[in-house]
Amino acid sequence: xxxxxxxxxxxxxxxxxxxxxxxxxxxxxxxxxxxxxxxxxxxxxxxxxxxxxxxxxxxxxxxxxxxxxxxxxxxxxxxxxxxxxxxxxxxxxxxxxxxxxxxxxxxxxxxxxxxxxxxxxxxxxxxxxxxxxxxxxxxxxxxxxxxxxxxxxxxxxxxxxxxxxxxxxxxxxxxxxxxxxxxxxxxxxxxxxxxxxxxxxxxxxxxxxxxxxxxxxxxxxxxxx
Numbered sequence: 359x360x361x362x363x364x365x366x367x368x369x370x371x372x373x374x375x376x377x378x379x380x381x382x383x384x385x386x387x388x389x390x391x392x393x394x395x396x397x398x399x400x401x402x403x404x405x406x407x408x409x410x411x412x413x414x415x416x417x418x419x420x421x422x423x424x425x426x427x428x429x430x431x432x433x434x435x436x437x438x439x440x441x442x443x444x445x446x447x448x449x450x451x452x453x454x455x456x457x458x459x460x461x462x463x464x465x466x467x468x469x470x471x472x473x474x475x476x477x478x479x480x481x482x483x484x485x486x487x488x489x490x491x492x493x494x495x496x497x498x499x500x501x502x503x504x505x506x507x508x509x510x511x512x513x514x515x516x517x518x519x520x521x522x523x524x525x526x527x528x529x530x531x532x533x534x535x536x537x538x539x540x541x542x543x544x545x546x547x548x549x550x551x552x553x554x555x556x557x558x559x560x561x562x563x564x565x566x567x568x569x570x571x572x573x574x575x576x577x578x579x580x581x582x583x
Contacts, residue, residue, distance in 0.1 A: 360393070362471045363529060364493035365501050368513035370477040372505025373534035373562065375413040378474040380562075380573035381501070382420035385470045387574060393423040393468035396431045397457050397492060398445075398476055398483060401438030409434040417474060420570050423467045429460045442482040452483045454495065461496055473498060479517045490524060499529035501559070504550060505536045511549055518554055529582055530559040538564040557581040 365378040378394065385392045399411035407427070414431035421430075433452055435444035445452055465471055473496070475481065475489045482488050493500055500521050504514045514531070521528050531554055533547055540546075551558055560577040 360465050360468045360471045362465070362473065362496060362498040363501050364473045364475065364496075364498040365503060366475045366479045366489070366493075366517065367503040368478060368505055368510050368517060372503050372510075372536065373532075374474055374503050375416050376562065376566070376568075376570075376573060377501070377503045377532045377534065378472050379416050379420040379570040380577055381472050381579075382417065382470075383570045383574035384577045384579050385472075386420075386422055388579065390469045391423055391467065392421045392470045392472065393425065393464040394418070394421045394430065394472040394474065395461060395464055396474050396476070397460070398433040398435075398441045398452060398489070399431050400435040400441050400444040400476070402434040402436050404436065409436055413474065416570070417472070421468075421472075423464060425464055425467070429463055432456055432460045440481065441476050442484050445484070452487075454487075454492075457492065458495070478513070479520055490520065493526055494524050499527045501529055502531040502554075502556075503534055504531055505534050506543055506546060507536050507540060511546060511553070514550055515553060518556075528554070528556040530556050532559050532577070533561040535562060535564045 367374045382392045382394050394417035396414040402409040402411045418430050437444045479490050480488045504510050562576050
């Protein structure tokens, strides 16, 4: 089995895809074969090939393993709403066995497998299950993307606590500077470094259009060894 990481965030819109794609590129630069997966995505666009998600396409572009889009993103929903609501509106029940098959096919081809969640750690997939259960099911270490903004410390610490309750390893976290004008930003970073029981893999500057290869240079994968 490959080394696997589940990339989650303190909230939606905090830079999970930017971070996950950069992680892919950083591992590729080390000479690894890399696969990536976005198990469930909403906010997809209709194309001639079917529904496509911008985040999943970014992951596909950053990985080295060749795979069908449907393996990278098994469940794609058009409405830009919570995945469990989008699934219910589409009359679809998310089948974990289908997700398992896609995960296993990617895992057979890769040394590193990056799985990106949707929204935050406990985003529901239905009335009983959350995305966190996929990290448990696949025994993945967790990488937390902290979107640096007001409230992020609380969200980061709550996520860390929930990860630990599930007996999963928080392997590292990534700081993504969302607001270049944030007051006392460095004080928040210092508190996160002190309170999160995992290494900071890198601080990403406010550069939302930066290419994944460039973003990868902000990451230190040695801290995952």
